Amino acid sequence: xxxxxxxxxxxxxxxxxxxxxxxxxxxxxxxxxxxxxxxxxxxxxxxxxxxxxxxxxxxxxxxxxxxxxxxxxxxxxxxxxxxxxxxxxxxxxxxxxxxxxxxxxxxxxxxxxxxxxxxxxxxxxxxxxxxxxxxxxxxxxxxxxxxxxxxxxxxxxxxxxxxxxxxxxxxxxxxxxxxxxxxxxxxxxxxxxxxxxxxxxxxxxxxxxxxxxxxxxxxxxxxxx
Amino acid sequence: xxxxxxxxxxxxxxxxxxxxxxxxxxxxxxxxxxxxxxxxxxxxxxxxxxxxxxxxxxxxxxxxxxxxxxxxxxxxxxxxxxxxxxxxxxxxxxxxxxxxxxxxxxxxxxxxxxxxxxxxxxxxxxxxxxxxxxxxxxxxxxxxxx
Numbered sequence: 001x002x003x004x005x006x007x008x009x010x011x012x013x014x015x016x017x018x019x020x021x022x023x024x025x026x027x028x029x030x031x032x033x034x035x036x037x038x039x040x041x042x043x044x045x046x047x048x049x050x051x052x053x054x055x056x057x058x059x060x061x062x063x064x065x066x067x068x069x070x071x072x073x074x075x076x077x078x079x080x081x082x083x084x085x086x087x088x089x090x091x092x093x094x095x096x097x098x099x100x101x102x103x104x105x106x107x108x109x110x111x112x113x114x115x116x117x118x119x120x121x122x123x124x125x126x127x128x129x130x131x132x133x134x135x136x137x138x139x140x141x142x143x144x145x146x147x148x149x150x151x152x153x154x155x156x157x158x159x160x161x162x163x164x165x166x167x168x169x170x171x172x173x174x175x176x177x178x179x180x181x182x183x184x185x186x187x188x189x190x191x192x193x194x195x196x197x198x199x200x201x202x203x204x205x206x207x208x209x210x211x212x213x214x215x216x217x218x219x220x221x222x223x224x225x
Numbered sequence: 226x227x228x229x230x231x232x233x234x235x236x237x238x239x240x241x242x243x244x245x246x247x248x249x250x251x252x253x254x255x256x257x258x259x260x261x262x263x264x265x266x267x268x269x270x271x272x273x274x275x276x277x278x279x280x281x282x283x284x285x286x287x288x289x290x291x292x293x294x295x296x297x298x299x300x301x302x303x304x305x306x307x308x309x310x311x312x313x314x315x316x317x318x319x320x321x322x323x324x325x326x327x328x329x330x331x332x333x334x335x336x337x338x339x340x341x342x343x344x345x346x347x348x349x350x351x352x353x354x355x356x357x358x359x360x361x362x363x364x365x366x367x368x369x370x371x
Binding site: 113115 | 264265266267269270274277278282285286289290292293297301302303304305306307308309312313315316319320322323326327329330333334336337340
C-alpha cells in the first residue's frame with residue numbers, strides 16, 4: 001500500500017518491542033547495566049496519555065516513543081479508545097498499515113478541517129478527469145496521424161512502382177491536409193464535468209456528477225461498494 | 226410544539242437543546258449518519274471538530290466525516306486512504322500512457338515533415354535541370370546572370 005502524502009505520519013514504525021528491548025539490555029547493557037529507566041520503554045501513546053506502558057500495549061508496536069506528534073494527531077481526530085477498538089478488529093499483520101492510514105487521515109483532517117481526505121479525493125478525481133480528457137484528444141490525434149501516414153505510405157508505394165516521372169510531381173504537388181479536430185469542451189470548465197464523462201472514451205468508470213459542492217460528488221461514488 | 230431530537234441526541238439518549246451543534250448536521254431522519262461517525266470518531270471529537278468550523282461549513286464537514294467513517298467501517302485497514310492510493314496509481318498510469326501517445330504523435334509529425342521535405346529536394350533538382358536546359362536554349366540571357 002502506497003501512502004502518497006509526504007508527511008511524518010508515513011515514517012515506517014520499526015518499533016523495538018519492549019520485550020526485545022529488555023532482552024537486549026540483559027545481554028549486553030554495558031554502561032546502562034542494572035538501570036532501566038521507565039520512561040524510555042513507554043510508547044508514544046502511553047507517554048501522551050501519561051500512563052504506564054504495559055508489555056502487551058496495543059499501541060506500542062506502532063507508536064514509537066519518539067513519535068509523540070503522530071499519536072497526538074491521531075488522538076485528536078479519532079481518540080485513543082476508538083483507535084484501539086479499530087486495531088483490535090484488524091489482524092495483527094495489518095495493524096501497521098491501519099495505523100499509518102489513520103495517521104494519514106488525521107493529518108489530512110487537521111490540514112483541512114472541513115473536507116479532510118475528501119478534499120484530496122476530489123482533487124485527484126478532477127485531475128483524473130483532466131487526464132482522461134487529454135488522453136482522448138491525444139488518441140484521436142494519434143489515430144489521424146497514423147491514418148495519414150498509412151495513406152502516405154500507400155501513395156509512395158504506388159508512385160515508386162510507376163515508370164512515369166510525372167507521377168512524382170503529382171505526389172509532390174498534392175496537399176496533405178488533416179481534417180479539423182472536433183471541438184472538445186474546454187479543460188478549464190470543470191463545472192460541467194458530465195460532458196467530460198461522455199467525451200471520454202477510455203474510462204470504463206463513470207462518475208455521476210452534480211454541479212454542487214465537493215462532498216455531494218462523493219456521495220455518488222459507487223465503486224467502493 | 227415539541228421539536229424532535231436530532232440523531233446525535235437520540236443516539237446519546239439525551240435532551241436536544243435548541244442550540245444543539247449536531248442538529249443541523251445530523252437530522253433525526255438519518256440515524257445511520259451519526260452512528261457511523263460516532264463509531265469511528267466519537268461524539269465528543271465530532272463536536273470539537275464542528276465547533277472549530279464556521280457554521281455555514283459544518284454540514285459539509287459532517288458529510289465529509291460521514292463518508293470517511295463509512296469507508297473506514299467498510300475497510301478498517303485503509304479506509305478512504307485506499308481510494309486515494311488507487312487514484313494516485315490510476316493517475317500515474319494515465320500520465321505514462323499520455324506521454325507514450327505524445328511521443329508517438331511527435332514521431333508521426335517528424336515523419337510527415339520528412340516526407341514533405343524529400344519531394345521538395347527532388348523538385349529542386351528537377352528545376353535546376355530545367356534551368357540548365359533554359360541556359361542552353363538562351364545563352365544570351367543566361368550570360369546576363371554570370
